[in-house]
Amino acid sequence: MATQPPAISPKSWLSTRGRWTAAFAWSLVAVSVLAWPQPAIAAYSIVIPAGTLAQSLRSLSSQTGVSVGFAGSLPNIRTKAVHGARSAAEALSQMLAGSGYRAIATGQSSFRLERVPKAERLEPPSPRDTNMEAAHIVVTALKRRASLFSLPATIAIIKPDDLQSASGIGGSDTLDRELPSLSTSDVGAGRNRLFLRGIGDGPLGGYNQSSVAILMDEARLTYDAPDPDWALVDIDRVEVLEGPQGPLYGTGAIGGIVKIVTRQPDLVETSLSANAGVAITRDGDLTNSQSLVLNVPLADGKSAMRAVTYRVDRAGWIDNVGGKGDGNRERLAGGRLNFKFAPSRWTVDIGGAVQSRGAGDSQYVDGDLGPLKRPGRLREAGDLDATLAMFTVSGPVAGLELTSVTSLSKQEAVAAYDATPLAGLLGTSGVTKVTDDRRYTVFDQEVRLRNPAARSFDWIAGVSLIKASTDSKVSAEDASTKVDRLSFSRSVMETALFGEGTYKINSRLAIGAGGRLFSSRIEDEGRYGGDDTLEGKTIVRGSASAAVNWQAAPGTAIFARASTAYRPGGINVQPEATQQKYEADELASIELGTHVTVDGILAISTTAFATQWKHVQADELLGDGLVATRNAGDALNYGIEGKLSWLPTASTTVNFGFLLQSSRLQDETPGAEVDDKRLPVVPQTAARLKIAKEFMFAGWNGRAAVGVDYEGATHLSFDPTLDRRTRGHATFDASLLLSNGLWSIGLVADNLGNSTADSFAFGNPYRIRDDAQRTPERPRTIGINIGRTF
Structure with a gap:
């Protein structure tokens, strides 16, 4: 399936009448050369917080001197954070990952943005690209978007390709298979309890609170209930945060x-x-x-x-x-x-x-x-x-x-x-x-x-x-x-x-x-x-x-x-x-x-x-x-x-x-x-x-x-x-x-x-x-x- 672009945030203060003119002017300013030109392949340690595309391009230009052009008004999309990129090309790849857009080099210090053709977006990434980005995977389990590499925690990220099931639609059983630190009581789908990293307590189905908190997006699914075993259909990933999580999640997150x-x-x-x-x-x-x-x-x-x-x-x-x-x-x-x-x-x-x-x-x-x-x-x-x-x-x-x-x-x-x-x-x-x-x-x-x-x-x-x-x-x-x-x-x-x-x-x-x-x-x-x-x-x-x-x-x-x-x-x-x-x-x-x-x-x-x-x-x-x-x-x-x-x-x-x-x-x-x-x-x-x-x-x-x-x-x-x-x-x-x-x-x-x-x-x-x-x-x-x- 195609990777979906993040949410778009258009500028609310633009009037309907002047929106297209202002957007065109804004895109010209945002992608122009704002610093001394440098070769695009120069080495940097580029750090850019997540934000709008315009904000991210301004920050990239100020750090590297590159210019980025786009035919028409600059897309109103949110970009991912960039952590430690060593070149402008790598920084652009990180910030545009999953957005539906890509950057093409047009010179030593210039790039052109273009929309990725739909068929190409459906192609799986090569293993090398996937591994190169492993240190920059953005996780949200700590209630903020942050690079996996920068987090002082043990976090596992399981992607949909690793959750394949012969039954066609996987659930907690496929998740348990992929993660050695995760265990489950095998009473039956919808009645199991999950255990992380050796914190095993109630496999028989008592009334005490669960040791693992289960969420879908920002919603908490369980308190003392068994794992509801939601079908893993059309998901982006599963994040598993190991160890006690009392400060951010309260009681019941002891595992x-x-x-x-x-x-x-x-x-x-x-x-x-x-x-x-x-x-x-x-x-x-x-x-x-x-x-x-x-x-x-x-x-x-x-x-x-x-x-x-x-x-x-x-x-x-x-x-x-x-x-x-x-x-x-x-x-x-x-x-x-x-x-x-x-x-x-x-x-x-x-x-x-x-x-x-x-x-x-x-x-x-x-x-x-x-x-x-x-x-x-x-x-x-x-x-x-x-x-x-x-x-x-x-x-x-x-x-x-x-x-x-x-x-x-x-x-x-x-x-x-x-x-x-x-x-x-x-x-x-x-x-x-x-x-x-x-x-x-x-x-x-x-x-x-x-x-x-x-x-x-x-x-x-x-x-x-x-x-x-x-x-x-x-x-x-x-x-x-x-x-x-x-x-x-x-x-x-x-x-x-x-x-x-x-x-x-x-x-x-x-x-x-x-x-x-x-x-x-x-x-x-x-x-x-x-x-x-x-x-x-x-x-x-x-x-x-x-x-x-x-x-x-x-x-x-x-x-x-x-x-x-x-x-x-x-x-x-x-x-x-x-x-x-x-x-x-x-x-x-x-x-x-x-x-x-x-x-x-x-x-x-x-x-x-x-x-x-x-x-x-x-x-x-x-x-x-x-x-x-x-x-x-x-x-x-x-x-x-x-x-x-x-x-x-x-x-x-x-x-x-x-x-x-x-x-x-x-x-x-x-x-x-x-x-x-x-x-x-x-x-x-x-x-x-x-x-x-x-x-x-x-x-x-x-x-x-x-x-x-x-x-x-x-x-x-x-x-x-x-x-x-x-x-x-x-x-x-x-x-x-x-x-x-x-x-x-x-x-x-x-x-x-x-x-x-x-x-x-x-x-x-x-x-x-x-x-x-x-x-x-x-x-x-x-x-x-x-x-x-x-």
């Missing part, structure tokens, strides 16, 4: 954040793209998928609409013997609608999204019937409906940049379980089904300011209001009786002041610090049987961070960062719970990292980290199948992770990422019985190797890739009566992508070796104590996807 950055409406060009795919799964049947993306400018470069719709009918592969085969078939449908308005220097974004996901049965097995079969029983269907609305306003105020973000996210997750072995405890008889219905709502309002023109001191400050609510009902029923087992409601109101700043001591050394002061009002109310429990409390706490970033040499950066994060406690309404009230847990983390690039063909990033985690909140499975939360003790997590990108040839890319860590309890809570002290679910080792080759074939651009993903051994729980081990295992994947500018063809294979290894030793909390449960990898799936852009 880090995952931010999905969608493609924004194009204010200039109308486009339509359609994709359709079909796949076959071994021991399953056919999958089919479709998606459609429409972009329509609405008012002469001042507003636009972008609409996305998609659906997937995904094959199942788990058989209930004597019952339905391939029962865990899944259906997914959803869409997004976004409007962008840029009438002046202000930008307004209004968007919404809906998604519905339903699985006919669960995806675990037990018994001795084979890797993909289990004894016949009730179907364990699951449904997840999610909606999102967001409203973002950004623009200048007194020389500062103001951003206001308002979002509302809702989820309803419904899961059914065969609970027949516990019928006596649940008040039923015979075949028994338990229904767990949970509804989550997150309202997020944030207003922040920053100084975009700052040279030595870059800062951001703001206020935040988060209101989250959870309503859960658990009931059991047999052929004639329905029994309400649990009713639970939680309401959280969190208000905060936050800020973060970076001071550049010189061109090579910068120090930074951040903090957040927040007040949370938490109200928990529950009913178990005939007993009611009510708890309300207000807490005032803070989080902080400090960092230093040193450009040790050209192409080499070294950083150190210390940070904290906090997660509130709560109550358990179940009488069997070990603790009726569980305490807040908090983390303090330090990390030391490096980013190194060598001659544009080798990039290496490494981070060593250590985290002290106090009062670890962990899931506790009770005798009646319900899940409570307890404090397991204090943990220490330390390790090293890294990524290497190498270009052995101009068309070949080798990427390797790894994680080595020790994540264990150090001190147990008195009375807790812990056998395996490793933190649950998260592996101690993980790695990803991927080799890609670019080529041309009969006028088509091609990209072939093969990859192997390894996840080390894990276990399920601190509870020795429940604990199950999962062995380390590897899976293989491959893809072949072809594009000629209008048509695209993709052939993708997942789990090429057809591994049936256990990915998660859990599936049903009401049966797991009777039989060991296993969640096998999805069998080999091969799919073909065809796309057309109009």
Whole structure:
């Protein structure tokens, strides 16, 4: 698909009558020679902040003396920041990346701007160009646009080409495959929890707050809900920020954040793209998928609409013997609608999204019937409906940049379980089904300011209001009786002041610090049987961070960062719970990292980290199948992770990422019985190797890739009566992508070796104590996807 240009900001003070004349005059002034002429190939260290094209060209001309011409009025587009460019050509390439425009050299000190032909914009970049720009990738996870190379943090950027799925439309499973530091409980799409860098706590689906905050653009999607697993359709990238993020994101970001950055409406060009795919799964049947993306400018470069719709009918592969085969078939449908308005220097974004996901049965097995079969029983269907609305306003105020973000996210997750072995405890008889219905709502309002023109001191400050609510009902029923087992409601109101700043001591050394002061009002109310429990409390706490970033040499950066994060406690309404009230847990983390690039063909990033985690909140499975939360003790997590990108040839890319860590309890809570002290679910080792080759074939651009993903051994729980081990295992994947500018063809294979290894030793909390449960990898799936852009 075509890379979309950033938002256009036309000058609001120009009158309608004189706009074209003034714009023409302005373009002549902006691109004329404003300094002494110098050769365009002269060496510089060019730094230009993001801004309008006119502003960026003036800054470039003042630093290098080059002139840039354009036929007609200068386009009203925003350009990307330039960091450390060594020539005017490199600076122009950085600032115009993704804008739909390019600069052509017309002399030693002059360039001409021209619009990139549509077909050329659809061509994939060469590996060398991609790697050369790696140090200048702009990320927004820290709530401001900044160069990846300049940030004292561990951030992973995953692009759409690396999120290919044989099913046609990928989700969190493809993200997990690409990033060794990310782990997921494999209960089923829409019911999983994500874990980053060894911070594993609640794989069984308790009610404590999630350890990873998930966002779409500026909207916060979750508080204590599972990962909604939004389809990764028409996205620009996924940014993963590792380690505690308390100062900028508040409670619930103790492990880090995952931010999905969608493609924004194009204010200039109308486009339509359609994709359709079909796949076959071994021991399953056919999958089919479709998606459609429409972009329509609405008012002469001042507003636009972008609409996305998609659906997937995904094959199942788990058989209930004597019952339905391939029962865990899944259906997914959803869409997004976004409007962008840029009438002046202000930008307004209004968007919404809906998604519905339903699985006919669960995806675990037990018994001795084979890797993909289990004894016949009730179907364990699951449904997840999610909606999102967001409203973002950004623009200048007194020389500062103001951003206001308002979002509302809702989820309803419904899961059914065969609970027949516990019928006596649940008040039923015979075949028994338990229904767990949970509804989550997150309202997020944030207003922040920053100084975009700052040279030595870059800062951001703001206020935040988060209101989250959870309503859960658990009931059991047999052929004639329905029994309400649990009713639970939680309401959280969190208000905060936050800020973060970076001071550049010189061109090579910068120090930074951040903090957040927040007040949370938490109200928990529950009913178990005939007993009611009510708890309300207000807490005032803070989080902080400090960092230093040193450009040790050209192409080499070294950083150190210390940070904290906090997660509130709560109550358990179940009488069997070990603790009726569980305490807040908090983390303090330090990390030391490096980013190194060598001659544009080798990039290496490494981070060593250590985290002290106090009062670890962990899931506790009770005798009646319900899940409570307890404090397991204090943990220490330390390790090293890294990524290497190498270009052995101009068309070949080798990427390797790894994680080595020790994540264990150090001190147990008195009375807790812990056998395996490793933190649950998260592996101690993980790695990803991927080799890609670019080529041309009969006028088509091609990209072939093969990859192997390894996840080390894990276990399920601190509870020795429940604990199950999962062995380390590897899976293989491959893809072949072809594009000629209008048509695209993709052939993708997942789990090429057809591994049936256990990915998660859990599936049903009401049966797991009777039989060991296993969640096998999805069998080999091969799919073909065809796309057309109009």
